[in-house]
Amino acid sequence: MALDFSVIQQDKSCRARLGLLHTTHGTVETPIFMPVGTQAAVKTMTPEEVKEVGGRLILSNTYHLYLRPGHELIREAGGLHRFMNWDGPILTDSGGFQVFSLGPLRKISEEGVTFRSHIDGSEHFFSPEKAVEVQESLGSDIAMVFDECAPYPCNHEYALEALQRTTRWAGRCKDAHRREDQALFGIVQGSTFADLRQKSALELVELDFPGYAIGGLSVGEPKEAMYEMLDLTVGFLPAEKPRYLMGVGSPDCLVEGVVRGIDMFDCVLPTRIARNGTVLTHHGKLVVRNAEYARDFKPLDPTCDCYACRNYSRAYIRHLIKAGEVLGIRLTTIHNLHFIQKLMQEIRDAIRQGEILEYRDKFFENYQQA
Amino acid sequence: MALDFSVIQQDKSCRARLGLLHTTHGTVETPIFMPVGTQAAVKTMTPEEVKEVGGRLILSNTYHLYLRPGHELIREAGGLHRFMNWDGPILTDSGGFQVFSLGPLRKISEEGVTFRSHIDGSEHFFSPEKAVEVQESLGSDIAMVFDECAPYPCNHEYALEALQRTTRWAGRCKDAHRREDQALFGIVQGSTFADLRQKSALELVELDFPGYAIGGLSVGEPKEAMYEMLDLTVGFLPAEKPRYLMGVGSPDCLVEGVVRGIDMFDCVLPTRIARNGTVLTHHGKLVVRNAEYARDFKPLDPTCDCYACRNYSRAYIRHLIKAGEVLGIRLTTIHNLHFIQKLMQEIRDAIRQGEILEYRDKFFENYQQA
Numbered sequence A, B: 001m002a003l004d005f006s007v008i009q010q011d012k013s014c015r016a017r018l019g020l021l022h023t024t025h026g027t028v029e030t031p032i033f034m035p036v037g038t039q040a041a042v043k044t045m046t047p048e049e050v051k052e053v054g055g056r057l058i059l060s061n062t063y064h065l066y067l068r069p070g071h072e073l074i075r076e077a078g079g080l081h082r083f084m085n086w087d088g089p090i091l092t093d094s095g096g097f098q099v100f101s102l103g104p105l106r107k108i109s110e111e112g113v114t115f116r117s118h119i120d121g122s123e124h125f126f127s128p129e130k131a132v133e134v135q136e137s138l139g140s141d142i143a144m145v146f147d148e149c150a151p152y153p154c155n156h157e158y159a160l161e162a163l164q165r166t167t168r169w170a171g172r173c174k175d176a177h178r179r180e181d182q183a184l185f186g187i188v189q190g191s192t193f194a195d196l197r198q199k200s201a202l203e204l205v206e207l208d209f210p211g212y213a214i215g216g217l218s219v220g221e222p223k224e225a226m227y228e229m230l231d232l233t234v235g236f237l238p239a240e241k242p243r244y245l246m247g248v249g250s251p252d253c254l255v256e257g258v259v260r261g262i263d264m265f266d267c268v269l270p271t272r273i274a275r276n277g278t279v280l281t282h283h284g285k286l287v288v289r290n291a292e293y294a295r296d297f298k299p300l301d302p303t304c305d306c307y308a309c310r311n312y313s314r315a316y317i318r319h320l321i322k323a324g325e326v327l328g329i330r331l332t333t334i335h336n337l338h339f340i341q342k343l344m345q346e347i348r349d350a351i352r353q354g355e356i357l358e359y360r361d362k363f364f365e366n367y368q369q370a
Helices: A047-052 A062-067 A071-076 A080-084 A096-101 A128-138 A156-176 A194-207 A223-234 A251-259 A269-275 A307-311 A314-322 A326-352 A356-366 B047-052 B062-067 B071-076 B080-084 B096-100 B128-138 B156-176 B194-207 B223-234 B251-259 B269-275 B307-311 B314-322 B326-352 B356-366
Strands: A004-010 A017-023 A026-030 A032-034 A058-060 A090-092 A106-108 A113-116 A123-126 A142-144 A183-188 A212-214 A243-245 A264-266 A278-281 A284-287 B004-010 B017-023 B026-030 B032-034 B058-060 B090-092 B106-108 B113-116 B123-126 B142-144 B183-188 B212-214 B243-245 B264-266 B278-281 B284-287
Touching: A017 A326, A026 A032, A032 A326, A058 A062, A062 A071, A062 A096, A062 A128, A071 A128, A080 A090, A080 B314, A090 A128, A096 A106, A096 A113, A123 A128, A128 A142, A128 A156, A156 A183, A156 A194, A183 A194, A194 A212, A194 A223, A212 A223, A223 A251, A251 A326, A251 A356, A269 A278, A269 A326, A278 A326, A307 A326, A314 A326, A314 B080, A326 A356, A326 B326, B017 B326, B026 B032, B032 B326, B058 B062, B062 B071, B062 B096, B062 B123, B062 B128, B071 B128, B080 B090, B090 B128, B096 B106, B096 B113, B123 B128, B128 B142, B128 B156, B156 B183, B156 B194, B183 B194, B194 B212, B194 B223, B212 B223, B223 B251, B251 B326, B251 B356, B269 B278, B269 B326, B278 B326, B307 B326, B314 B326, B326 B356
Parallel strands: A032 A264, A058 A090, A090 A142, A142 A183, A183 A212, A212 A243, A243 A264, B032 B264, B058 B090, B090 B142, B142 B183, B183 B212, B212 B243, B243 B264
Antiparallel strands: A004 A017, A017 A026, A106 A113, A113 A123, A278 A284, B004 B017, B017 B026, B106 B113, B113 B123, B278 B284
16 A cells, blocks of 8 residues: 555644655655655755755655656666655656646647647657656655646636546546555646536545645635635545645645645745745744845844754855855755744644644734735 | 964975864864865855865955955954854965956055955955954954965066065065964965075065965966975975965875975865866766766765765766756765865875875876866
8 A cells, every 4th residue: 555644633623633644655744844856856955954854755846857857767766765865755746737837838638738848948748647657757655646737817617627637637647557656646626616626526536546635726816715715625525535735835824724624735935935035934034135134143033943043143144145155045945944844843733732723823923924 | 372383294205294283263184175165155065064074174265255245244243253153263365366366357556456346346455454454353263464466477577576565565464463363374476486486485484474375376387387386485484384385176286285295275176166067086077967977876986985975876966967956066065075185184194104105106096187
């Protein structure tokens, strides 16, 4: 069995729950945030550093690895875990989101998607079967079905068409999937239409996947619309299977997602804003790159115990970033991932103590949304 | 006493010697290679990583830190050690080399040099007194006099003028220098003219510095000319004082420099070529960025025990560098500095065993010069 999930505690007042996700490369506690290692590396970090900040399950991108260095090369290397020296679990996306984001560079048919590489313009074809083949070569613990993520906003007709294709493609992925040490998750689509989210969820549950992702959210819609879709969609997903909200990772959305029954999250936000000189704190974002921190010799966050906050000042980190020194973005990345992982730890502790809603209230008392 | 140097073993067949250099921030063994942390960071590395690869004494650049973030800011931070979280010894150059490298952007007078910042074009003035003031603000363990490094090639008349100014400026630096926890080294100039090197060395020794650098070499002259100047210059320097060959760090030049009596070296070469995807081995350079390593799953150097070689393949590191992932240049930097520090350790062991000339022969049997 490639994947086993057990809910070890269900909150009484909301859908938040504590779980254990058993994968081929080990067991992790949920709710969990997965750092993103797009090109077989969490940007700027070694695997040891990812673990030190609390990362346990990472995400890597099929589209990027297929194009460079190529999935065959990674298979020859002994798979993605060995290639990148990460011995914990890995989830790979299907490439669907990236391929559909290419806009004029791609053409969709029932068979699959023809697209041009963003690197060299070369033409490629991805089908559900191809997405499975590539992910089997990579050898991730959790693979995702090849889905069509509708843009926001889109009309009901387009969203319906995209979700129906996603369901048909989910079936083809399941038929093509062979690796017994790898789990394959379905992806619920349906944009912000309640009837379509319901339809998508019910059709996918029919196909019986070991886990379900909710895709097509956090793509530009208001947060309230996302929360509404979560409330609705989670109600149609089986309680005993893990639920993964794709591409969501701002602190406020993590708290709100957990309360709505989400077990897994991924997002480039913490690592991406780190490289722009922005760090996360319990009070919101702090742009350490700004001139006001030039002579500020306090740590990024005086309450934080990460490597960056234990050893360096805002003034030093600002200097490094202004001077283009790689160490600067290493330190902000370490801080941001540590912050997110510690937030998830606090969230799990609050669920364990039956106090997740109180935790949410306290969190939003402090947190200034950008 | 800011600095104490003791020769603990003198080779019988050549000028190589083993020494202990005692500074305000600890004692280091010589011959030593100093990694370069131009902008208050050894590029891509944390202080812990610098130590892990064997770095004990680092160099930082006065010109760069004066311009950004500014020496006053670093003084407010508690000095350079605290600012960058490095508790070992630091040597700062004087800014002379950088200022004189600016070409049309600078104007020389007896008083000092007017130059424009390479960052924003703003005008600045450096004098011997200013170079001392800045280095005292930084609080390095070893400061350097403000010198004029003549370009190569240059004629005898120009080289004479530059070295005479360097001597006069060395005297002014000495007069201006106040910090008792910081040592100030003189710098021998004279281009590739034997009579000028002799003159410069004798005049500086007259001023009685606690250590002497040899500047103006490795600036384009043939290596044989450099070795000839070393043979000659070292003969005029006091045996009981440390000798520092500035800006030299290719493996072959380190071996040849030690044999000629040099105790200290610095160079950006190992870290700079690392960022271009080139690594050092006992057989010479290996350009891991090249296509031939795309499917090479061996370590950078199968005989090496550095973090990069213990955990990653050439194929993976090449992929990271091609994909612009920072981890790639972190790994090549770690490898190259580890290689150089291990080379220095081998050199010190060979001197200790009275076998440095045999070590040199063996080294050049393997080493392919670029």
